[in-house]
Amino acid sequence: MARLEGRTALVTGAGAGIGRSVAERFAREDARVIIADRDADAAASVAASIGERARAVVVDISDESSVEAAFTEAAADGWSPDVVVANAGVQLFGQDAKAADLDLDVWRRTIDINLTGTFLTVKHAVRAMLASDGGSIILTGSPTGLTGEGQDFTAYSASKAGIHGLTRTVAAAYARDGIRVNTVVPAYTETGLVSTISDDPESRAAIVSRIPVGRAGTPADVEGIMVFLASSDADFATGALFAVDGGMTSL
Ligand SMILES: NC(=O)c1ccc[n+]([C@@H]2O[C@H](COP(=O)([O-])OP(=O)(O)OC[C@H]3O[C@@H](n4cnc5c(N)ncnc54)[C@H](O)[C@@H]3O)[C@@H](O)[C@H]2O)c1
Numbered sequence: 378m379a380r381l382e383g384r385t386a387l388v389t390g391a392g393a394g395i396g397r398s399v400a401e402r403f404a405r406e407d408a409r410v411i412i413a414d415r416d417a418d419a420a421a422s423v424a425a426s427i428g429e430r431a432r433a434v435v436v437d438i439s440d441e442s443s444v445e446a447a448f449t450e451a452a453a454d455g456w457s458p459d460v461v462v463a464n465a466g467v468q469l470f471g472q473d474a475k476a477a478d479l480d481l482d483v484w485r486r487t488i489d490i491n492l493t494g495t496f497l498t499v500k501h502a503v504r505a506m507l508a509s510d511g512g513s514i515i516l517t518g519s520p521t522g523l524t525g526e527g528q529d530f531t532a533y534s535a536s537k538a539g540i541h542g543l544t545r546t547v548a549a550a551y552a553r554d555g556i557r558v559n560t561v562v563p564a565y566t567e568t569g570l571v572s573t574i575s576d577d578p579e580s581r582a583a584i585v586s587r588i589p590v591g592r593a594g595t596p597a598d599v600e601g602i603m604v605f606l607a608s609s610d611a612d613f614a615t616g617a618l619f620a621v622d623g624g625m626t627s628l
Pocket residue numbers: 389390391392393394395396413414415416419436437438439464465466467490494517518519520562563564565566567568569570571
């Protein structure tokens with residue numbers, strides 16, 4: 378049985394990786410999906426592969442006018458989302474570093490997209506949901522925001538810890554408005570984002586050895602929890618972190 382019939386979801390970073398997988402799954406659960414990505418070709422191609430149930434929009438989440446325009450355009454077309462997955466993010470491999478070696482510019486570029494961009498997505502999602510009947514906002518966190526896992530990635534890890542905090546604050550502020558806010562925490566998941574690790578057998582083996590179930594995550598691994606959080610099954614779930622990480626954060 379389709380679990381998201383009648384819902385409209387906007388997924389940022391849906392041109393690739395986890396966002397793409399989640400958007401495709403939402404469509405299979407009968408939701409309409411807005412594929413929001415700064416990569417116009419990737420967004421168009423994912424939307425075309427899904428078909429009528431999808432549309433693409435080019436958004437840079439770090440630019441407020443771009444985020445606002447995406448929500449305004451969706452509302453004008455009758456596609457105002459009641460599910461928003463604030464998932465787009467970057468990890469600047471080769472630049473992000475331990476604190477003493479981290480350039481301020483790399484810190485700022487990471488925070489601008491991962492934390493400020495997620496905040497802007499959440500801000501305009503809340504506005505859209507206040508203007509309708511509420512909804513579900515789902516953020517993508519990381520084990521690096523919870524443990525010392527990201528010791529070589531100070532900016533990335535701090536941005537993800539910020540997302541975890543944003544989840545709780547916004548959830549509490551809008552709980553009475555029927556808006557739920559939760560974060561999904563995937564483990565190391567093999568997408569283009571982490572090809573620096575997956576292309577290097579030694580680095581890959583080291584990170585997989587820190588996942589108790591003994592394998593890397595795939596984008597499909599997080600689809601189920603995203604469907605649950607988007608659906609009415611999760612009506613009493615808000616302000617929480619949901620780890621689907623093969624036990625990585627249990628260590
Ligand atoms: N892959 C992992 O191991 C892993 C683990 C935990 C959390 N995450 C998080 O999951 C999310 C998705 O990661 P992924 O692995 O699917 O990455 P990915 O690189 O495969 O896909 C990210 C997508 O986001 C888009 N994007 C990047 N910056 C953007 C911006 N400013 N505006 C709009 N779109 C933008 C990219 O074009 C791309 O399509 C990220 O927030 C990431 O931090 C990933």
